[in-house]
Amino acid sequence: MMLPSLDDIRSAAARIAPHAVVTPVMRSDRIDALVGVPVYFKCENLQRGGAFKFRGASNAVWSLDDAVASKGVVTHSSGNHGNALALAAKSRGIPAHIIVPDGAVQTKVDAIVAAGATIHRCAPTQASREAAAAEIQAATGADLVHPYADARVIAGQGTLVPELLRQVPGLDAVLFPVGGGGLAAGCSIAAHGIDPAIRLFGAEPSGADDAFRSLRDGHRVGPFVPDTISDGLRTLIGEPNFEALREHAVEMLPVSDAETIAAMKLLWSELKIVVEPSSSTVLAALLRYPGRFAGRRVGAVLTGGNVDLDALPW
Amino acid sequence: MMLPSLDDIRSAAARIAPHAVVTPVMRSDRIDALVGVPVYFKCENLQRGGAFKFRGASNAVWSLDDAVASKGVVTHSSGNHGNALALAAKSRGIPAHIIVPDGAVQTKVDAIVAAGATIHRCAPTQASREAAAAEIQAATGADLVHPYADARVIAGQGTLVPELLRQVPGLDAVLFPVGGGGLAAGCSIAAHGIDPAIRLFGAEPSGADDAFRSLRDGHRVGPFVPDTISDGLRTLIGEPNFEALREHAVEMLPVSDAETIAAMKLLWSELKIVVEPSSSTVLAALLRYPGRFAGRRVGAVLTGGNVDLDALPW
Known part of the structure; x- marks a missing residue:
């Protein structure tokens, strides 16, 4: 990138x-x-x-053209980025898939659920997070909004x-x-x-x-x-x-x-x-x-x- | 009043x-x-x-004429009013005597001390508070700034x-x-x-x-x-x-x-x-x-x- x-x-x-x-x-x-x-x-x-x-997540969500956006967004996040992407997706009316590693702070997970996103659990390693994201991308066509390595x-x-x-x-x-x-x-x-x-x-x-x-x-x-x-x-x-x-x-x-x-x-x-x-x-x-x-x-x-x-x- | x-x-x-x-x-x-x-x-x-x-305390402190102000202010307070009066007195450069009933929240007492006021302890009853205030008023000529019954x-x-x-x-x-x-x-x-x-x-x-x-x-x-x-x-x-x-x-x-x-x-x-x-x-x-x-x-x-x-x- x-x-x-x-x-x-x-x-x-x-x-x-x-x-x-x-x-x-x-x-x-x-x-x-x-x-x-x-x-x-x-x-x-x-x-x-x-x-x-929320700044980065909403910039990513509102950068997508309508056709791509309609397939939703996906990310892996222990909390704040997942919540932010869920909120941003909700504001645009598109699906959000959030992969949450085990051990994440419960209040952050609750907030993601409250924002209407779909939660997917994974092991708390970088490799598990990325594998789970790739799987959901392949299955749904959702756009990956990486928590930090994304322009x-x-x-x-x-x-x-x-x-x-x-x-x-x-x-x-x-x-x-x-x-x-x-x-x-x-x-x-x-x-x-x-x-x-x-x-x-x-x-x-x-x-x-x-x-x-x-x-x-x-x-x-x-x-x-x-x-x-x-x-x-x-x-x-x-x-x-x-x-x-x-x-x-x-x-x-x-x-x-x-x-x-x-x-x-x-x-x-x-x-x-x-x-x-x-x-x-x-x-x-x-x-x-x-x-x-x-x-x-x-x-x-x-x-x-x-x-x-x-x-x-x- | x-x-x-x-x-x-x-x-x-x-x-x-x-x-x-x-x-x-x-x-x-x-x-x-x-x-x-x-x-x-x-x-x-x-x-x-x-x-x-702080709103009430600073209004009281800055309402005083210079001669009265120079003798300082006194109040009884379990915390926030005492701290506010101490801060207001400090900003005007006049003494503040704060009567604190036993059992007050420690962080509030610490804040009063940090603001440079003189602390006086009393029993946690209305009568003790008022008696202590009257005593200090008599001894110093300080103006009583009651925590709430004061215009x-x-x-x-x-x-x-x-x-x-x-x-x-x-x-x-x-x-x-x-x-x-x-x-x-x-x-x-x-x-x-x-x-x-x-x-x-x-x-x-x-x-x-x-x-x-x-x-x-x-x-x-x-x-x-x-x-x-x-x-x-x-x-x-x-x-x-x-x-x-x-x-x-x-x-x-x-x-x-x-x-x-x-x-x-x-x-x-x-x-x-x-x-x-x-x-x-x-x-x-x-x-x-x-x-x-x-x-x-x-x-x-x-x-x-x-x-x-x-x-x-x-």
């Missing part, structure tokens, strides 16, 4: 504008004091479906950066969590398309630091067994996504789950919003690596708020 | 505008479907200090209604939790000052339904022992507050703590925001008494988000 351009991201922004929420930006004096610089949180937990994933998805996720830079002009750093890398790639392309001087940072759990190791070693590492509470960041970074991170010199900042949980509580207490562990890695990184951000105005992406309230990690 | 007028509320709005946040309004398709009518939540959990109380406080709390009606024109019902009744009185005066056709509703825990019983019986009931998780609503309604509720025909809707907790989880899940039990009584009332709201567009006040994350009620 070809990575999208800033123009593709701008087209995506126009395409999803009737469907997606312009999410608010929040900040806190106390967090600024702890980090030492002003931090502007882009609240994608307040996006439709409770996560940024339409990457372009959609990237739309949050022009929006953020309109809301907070003059940012000189942007920080996002890195899982499969759809958000990271889209945000990097958009940020540097608009202002090549913006510094880019990725936050990643130490127990799923494949992007950190890949960038350090200069090649994409192989499959690994993730060990982190950040359920949205357990995936191996995609190949095109890795290329985008390398090209845009994204600096990866690994954080421990303990740091993530402490940051999550701080975000809940200070901003009064519900965010996922995955989202909280960005504040954990700000607090662990303050030197990286000294003198900068930072935009940090809070990716989602779909949490099982009966199983909070503290 | 004289109850404030709509003009007083408009003056308060101008007075606090440099200090207070214009809080957002949120909604959810799923909640609207469950209630059966459109509900617009005024998010005072996103107010400074995490509660609507400046009532006017300040009322400022959220003109703000809400600008954000969502055409509401025909406003619903708020009722504790001491400062918010209820201010909102009632403001709403009927702007549009006498607006229907007013109060939500109250069954275990602290003194406003319900007072309005039913036609006179203010006496002190009672509250039994509710809604820590912000355990106070007896004030005398002028009761008169305001009666004059404005506020209909009280009691809800159980179980209903409040279920509503709290639903607000967290659907809106992705952190709200207190006290705030959640409004959604509990909407879900328990849907017939009262049929055919109306409802504004509901989410009063605060100061929760002990280590002691969630589910």
